[in-house]
Amino acid sequence: MLNFDFHTPTYFDFGDGAEKNVGKLVRLFGGTKVLLHYGGGSVKRNGVYDAVVSSLNEASLPFIELGGVKPNPRSGLVYEGIELCRREGVDFVLAIGGGSSIDSAKAIAMGVPYDGDFWDFFGGTKTPEAALPVGTVLTIAAAGSEGSYNAVITLEDGNIKAGNNPSVVCRPKFSIMNPRYTFSLPPYQTACGITDMMAHICERYFTNTKNVDVTDRLSEVLLKTIIANAPTAVNVPDDYDSHAEIMWAGMLAHNNLVGVGREQDWSSHGMEHELSALFDVAHGAGLAVVMPAWMEFVVTHDIARFAQFAVRVWGCDLDYANPEKTAREGIARFKAFLRSIGMPITLSELGIPEDAIPKLVAHRAKIGFPLGSFVKIGADEMTAILNLAK
Numbered sequence: 001m002l003n004f005d006f007h008t009p010t011y012f013d014f015g016d017g018a019e020k021n022v023g024k025l026v027r028l029f030g031g032t033k034v035l036l037h038y039g040g041g042s043v044k045r046n047g048v049y050d051a052v053v054s055s056l057n058e059a060s061l062p063f064i065e066l067g068g069v070k071p072n073p074r075s076g077l078v079y080e081g082i083e084l085c086r087r088e089g090v091d092f093v094l095a096i097g098g099g100s101s102i103d104s105a106k107a108i109a110m111g112v113p114y115d116g117d118f119w120d121f122f123g124g125t126k127t128p129e130a131a132l133p134v135g136t137v138l139t140i141a142a143a144g145s146e147g148s149y150n151a152v153i154t155l156e157d158g159n160i161k162a163g164n165n166p167s168v169v170c171r172p173k174f175s176i177m178n179p180r181y182t183f184s185l186p187p188y189q190t191a192c193g194i195t196d197m198m199a200h201i202c203e204r205y206f207t208n209t210k211n212v213d214v215t216d217r218l219s220e221v222l223l224k225t226i227i228a229n230a231p232t233a234v235n236v237p238d239d240y241d242s243h244a245e246i247m248w249a250g251m252l253a254h255n256n257l258v259g260v261g262r263e264q265d266w267s268s269h270g271m272e273h274e275l276s277a278l279f280d281v282a283h284g285a286g287l288a289v290v291m292p293a294w295m296e297f298v299v300t301h302d303i304a305r306f307a308q309f310a311v312r313v314w315g316c317d318l319d320y321a322n323p324e325k326t327a328r329e330g331i332a333r334f335k336a337f338l339r340s341i342g343m344p345i346t347l348s349e350l351g352i353p354e355d356a357i358p359k360l361v362a363h364r365a366k367i368g369f370p371l372g373s374f375v376k377i378g379a380d381e382m383t384a385i386l387n388l389a390k
Helices: 018-028 048-058 075-088 099-111 187-205 213-235 240-254 267-279 283-301 303-314 323-340 354-367 379-388
Strands: 011-014 034-037 063-066 092-097 134-138 152-155 160-163 174-177
Touching: 011 018, 011 240, 018 048, 018 092, 018 134, 018 174, 034 048, 034 075, 034 099, 048 092, 063 075, 075 099, 075 152, 092 099, 099 134, 099 152, 160 267, 160 354, 174 240, 187 213, 187 240, 187 267, 187 283, 213 240, 213 303, 213 323, 267 283, 267 354, 267 379, 283 303, 283 323, 283 379, 303 323, 354 379
Parallel strands: 011 174, 034 063, 034 092, 092 134, 134 174
Antiparallel strands: 152 160
């Protein structure tokens, strides 16, 4: 196990009716004027917007609004939000929605007190030292941004999708999590979220670091919980218990509880960012295609770890004479699970043609190689992985 630091100051208010406490929590964490940041009309159709506004009004908190966040959130709206907050004297950013709204809110919060371009924290080497406080009201269980210091933004100039340099100032001060507000999601979007949180765990699970039993076991139990509850959450939209399990597992998948003390990979996310940047596919759907192909490409690097994944997570019987057979069976079961919840597992199913692979690799090359740490992924390796996924 490697040395690590772990600081998770986010206050979580989880459960039915939790959104009624938004105003009180904004006050608790020092907010006096709020930017309400969200995506499209779904937050108004499902009632969460009205509930949040009511709570802010009850707390006598003035607020302004900035809607329009898109999946794979764009830099243009971040710049607009930064200027709006400065002009209006906003001192608290409140995101309503899923990872896109939360990531955009974090980027705005980083940018307001910074003299330079907020993209310095994403495309450069600078780490934010200050940010406006951020609160979240979660409506999509997926990205885990409600409990993490991570954000991902697409720079529209060059269509570059990148994550921030993490800092504790980027963690939300509080997150409201009411599973009922995930009921209205289409099954496909629920499945995309489930895939994303599983990928967050796998990016940490497949490591070269030895003696990480605690975080291995935490990762495995989270994956098994997600696998057990996913079919009901996808197929029974108003089942509170399955949605609650998925919502909390999604947060734990990405607040780095399962990642401390171990080298992490993130090459699948890096490759998928090219798919969503150039073809605007849903992030979870892109991961459903890329991650199993990555597994097939790197499996022989550590057959024992993949066999452990197969046995502990997917219930495979260990073939002691041929552990690679067990390892590959685990990957096959992962792909079958993704298919069972309605996810694509090939590039063609995403509408990405085979002849786009060189373009995807070339675009990634502009940002830089190699990707990952479990196995270093360069241009040739990325090409081979995408060919496995075509």
